[in-house]
Amino acid sequence: MLWRDEAGQVAAFNVAHRSGLEGWMGPLAVRPDRQGTGVGKAIVRAAVDWLIEQGVTTLGLETMPRTVENIGFYAQVGFVPGHLTVTMTNDIATRGHRAPLLLSARQGHARAQALDAVRGLVGALAGGCDFTREIMLTAELGLGDTSLVEDPGGLAAMVLWHSAPLAEGRPKDEVRILKLAARDERAFDAAIVAVEAAAARAGIRRVGVRCQTRYTGAFRRLITRGYRVRWTDLRMTQDGYPEQPPAQGVLFSNWEI
Ligand SMILES: CC(C)(COP(=O)(O)OP(=O)(O)OC[C@H]1O[C@@H](n2cnc3c(N)ncnc32)[C@H](O)[C@@H]1OP(=O)(O)O)[C@@H](O)C(=O)NCCC(=O)NCCS
Incomplete structure (x- = not known):
């Protein structure tokens, strides 16, 4: 999913994936000059809505455990923390x-x-x-x-x-x-x-x-x-x-x- 600004330049993106009943998103990002204005919430909600429409029963994402602002951000849009994935x-x-x-x-x-x-x-x-x-x-x-x-x-x-x-x-x-x-x-x-x-x-x-x-x-x-x-x-x-x-x-x- 791509979002463009008034000049047609990419301002944000989110990649939504579906595999059977499992759905997840990411990578995703908002251009720095547009951060903090609600765009992040909008791009996450758009992917959540699309995946639910596709019929998934598991819906998630992964983020870095040290990025407290990202964990807080995702919590604002309905995500709860689970286990770690250790590479x-x-x-x-x-x-x-x-x-x-x-x-x-x-x-x-x-x-x-x-x-x-x-x-x-x-x-x-x-x-x-x-x-x-x-x-x-x-x-x-x-x-x-x-x-x-x-x-x-x-x-x-x-x-x-x-x-x-x-x-x-x-x-x-x-x-x-x-x-x-x-x-x-x-x-x-x-x-x-x-x-x-x-x-x-x-x-x-x-x-x-x-x-x-x-x-x-x-x-x-x-x-x-x-x-x-x-x-x-x-x-x-x-x-x-x-x-x-x-x-x-x-x-x-x-x-x-
Ligand atoms: C993470 C990212 C997508 C957020 O996008 P954004 O457009 O800045 O986010 P929004 O403005 O829509 O919303 C931010 C919300 O997070 C909340 N938030 C931020 N830090 C928080 C914290 N520590 N605890 C709780 N909430 C927090 C803000 O309060 C705000 O909610 P509010 O509007 O209700 O106050 C953006 O910062 C980004 O692109 N970062 C760089 C790339 C990246 O980290 N991508 C994610 C990889 S997993």
Whole structure:
């Protein structure tokens, strides 16, 4: 969403995203000369209204925990603070990994079956949650891939990750996890191993994951595995549109690239 001033110049913007029943916004900003005059509230309300119209049941955003004025600002437009999202990275050895199972290696019927299994796993963890669009776009645009973890019980975990650099011209130096769904904590470990194997195969040494601190077991496992804490964001949700965490298992859904 773009707002222009009288001269047609961009005065503010807000990016609203919808993924199944989940909606979030950001990045967003108001031009400094227009700040403090109610434009920020208007651009947040416009995105909230649009996302509610789209039928989302979870509506949120992430902001830096140290920016007290932003947290206060979002509170004025109905958002309440939740858990932190802790960005963590690990520098991996690029040898000694098993061959990764990747969605990109499946074609035709096998691919459709794998996508069905992903939808089934994600939907079973959180009803209404669906990552299909992000998975397809990632493949279409060549941004990354989806790692699969299978066991005799079927699909135990999936991870959608990007390896495309965030800025043009930069090298591919990090695999970033965007969505992760794991049936239980054992499957979570296997999911991380799977992404590290995929990164190694691509010759990329760093794996980044944004861990929501609601999942204390997953956080602990990442630390034990050698992941270092790099950054923190505060997740906030619109009153009445909370996150719906799974009763069991792990579900990471980035609200930021
Ligand atoms: C954050 C931002 C979008 C706000 O836009 P804005 O146009 O200045 O905001 P508005 O004028 O509409 O509203 C500001 C409101 O926040 C309130 N506020 C500010 N600091 C506050 C605090 N510490 N506690 C409570 N409320 C606070 C103000 O009182 C005001 O509400 P009021 O009009 O009821 O008094 C703008 O400052 C910005 O673009 N910042 C730089 C980019 C950025 O930080 N983006 C967000 C990244 S998550």
